[in-house]
Amino acid sequence: MNKSKLLKRFRMLSRVMSNRGDITINLTGNRCYTDYNSITLPVGDLENPDYLELLEGAIDHEVGHLRWTDRTWTAKSYEKGAFFNAIRNGIEDIRMERMVCLEWPGAILNLSKMVTQGIKKGWFSKPTDSFPPSLLLQAVVVYYGRYKINNQVQLKEFCEIALALLTDCIGQKPVQDLILLLDTIPTLQSNQHSYELTEQIIQLLKKIEFEPGDSQGDDSGDSQGQNSNVSQQVINFVNECLNADESQLMADLHEQVNNELEKMADEVRSSNDMEQLIQFNAPSLAKVQEKEQLNMIKKVMNNVTKGLNVTTCLNLWGSDISNTINEFIEFPVDIIGIDFVTTKIDKYDPITINKMLACGLIDAKNTKMEEKKQIIQKLKAIKKLFGVNSVSLIPSWDFEFIPETFAKKKIELMKLIKEEQRG
Numbered sequence: 001m002n003k004s005k006l007l008k009r010f011r012m013l014s015r016v017m018s019n020r021g022d023i024t025i026n027l028t029g030n031r032c033y034t035d036y037n038s039i040t041l042p043v044g045d046l047e048n049p050d051y052l053e054l055l056e057g058a059i060d061h062e063v064g065h066l067r068w069t070d071r072t073w074t075a076k077s078y079e080k081g082a083f084f085n086a087i088r089n090g091i092e093d094i095r096m097e098r099m100v101c102l103e104w105p106g107a108i109l110n111l112s113k114m115v116t117q118g119i120k121k122g123w124f125s126k127p128t129d130s131f132p133p134s135l136l137l138q139a140v141v142v143y144y145g146r147y148k149i150n151n152q153v154q155l156k157e158f159c160e161i162a163l164a165l166l167t168d169c170i171g172q173k174p175v176q177d178l179i180l181l182l183d184t185i186p187t188l189q190s191n192q193h194s195y196e197l198t199e200q201i202i203q204l205l206k207k208i209e210f211e212p213g214d215s216q217g218d219d220s221g222d223s224q225g226q227n228s229n230v231s232q233q234v235i236n237f238v239n240e241c242l243n244a245d246e247s248q249l250m251a252d253l254h255e256q257v258n259n260e261l262e263k264m265a266d267e268v269r270s271s272n273d274m275e276q277l278i279q280f281n282a283p284s285l286a287k288v289q290e291k292e293q294l295n296m297i298k299k300v301m302n303n304v305t306k307g308l309n310v311t312t313c314l315n316l317w318g319s320d321i322s323n324t325i326n327e328f329i330e331f332p333v334d335i336i337g338i339d340f341v342t343t344k345i346d347k348y349d350p351i352t353i354n355k356m357l358a359c360g361l362i363d364a365k366n367t368k369m370e371e372k373k374q375i376i377q378k379l380k381a382i383k384k385l386f387g388v389n390s391v392s393l394i395p396s397w398d399f400e401f402i403p404e405t406f407a408k409k410k411i412e413l414m415k416l417i418k419e420e421q422r423g
Contacts, residue, residue: 025041026039026041032261032262034062039059039063042262042265051261051264053110053113054114056110056114057110057113057114057257058114061096061097061100061114064099064107065096068096068100071191082245082249083242086138087201088194090141090142091197091198092194093253094142094146095185097150098149112152114253123253124143127158127162129168132248133241134248134249136166138250139162142250143158144159148182170208170237174208177204178204181201181204185197205242208238276310277313278310278313280333283316284319285316285328286321294327298332301331302332311334312333313333315336316337318339318397320343321338322347322348329353334356335392336355336358337358338359340382340396341362341363341396351386351387356391357382357392358391359382359392360396360397361394362393362394362396364395364397364402365396365401366402367406369410372417372420376417379421
């Protein structure tokens, strides 16, 4: 999928899903972060289905938090310790994603695919009897909520195993009481309610500690001794939960997804098959005529690329530079992109440009199809006119002004011309 179209789609979804028009979604660099007004996601391989699935799931998840999660209660939850916050976060994710799916049904598939990715990558793992108590109880909360409440059926087996293991540890009645509490998640209206439900779960655990068995009235010495051993096991289980640190808990899904997206972006950046490029898009630069301003811009571009082993491009799309081209020949870049739809070739006198030329000969704002033969002729004329060794064919702008069907046709035309030129 084309990056600009992907961004356009995500930004439209963010406005619809978040009920806000001020959220900015950026697809750039190799790091993930949000400041509650914008979401920045790293650029990976747009042909990789795993990357796209995680990207779409991350957008739905993060926009859901921007709309439905009050971060005040998240901050209060952190103050309560790692175990409390992990349980609250699991509940809030389930509650929030449920709201996202009710409001925007298209998110159901995206979030389900993200969970499938989580299973494949081990973020959601099959519970075993070696799980620390804190991780086992967290698994029950997360797997039960996602399976039973959000219908993420791929977690059914994990949920059933977690419930059975927890029952072995603390007994059937406490587990039933826990399930009754989790079944209230669909009624929760806010992150505050998720916080308060977590408090109830903590109180349930502490109550188990003081009500360890059902045979307290049995006067048998053997029964009392057995009950005492069971009680101590339960007490230890509860204490380990309440005092757990992050190493004994499932990592936050948000962090797992972000880390994986960043890893994918880093792999793309380090790939030997992909040359790194910094492109300066400057359609308004053609209107700048003052030498002082142009020199200042050159200095900024030099500072940006200083010490980087990258190819650089100055793209002057959307502008007629027939009267100012001499000013840009000396810019510190490897490639110059010229919009030859707006800038007519016949306006130029022969001039030598010791750079690669990216030739915007495909009109990105008009559905009228170009003729292959004419475009090839123009490429040859440009190469001769400017004395360049290398030219490439690009659109005059992003394909965001014409319907997708026409954009695809123009991309196919560019592909055909490229293949013919190679031949």
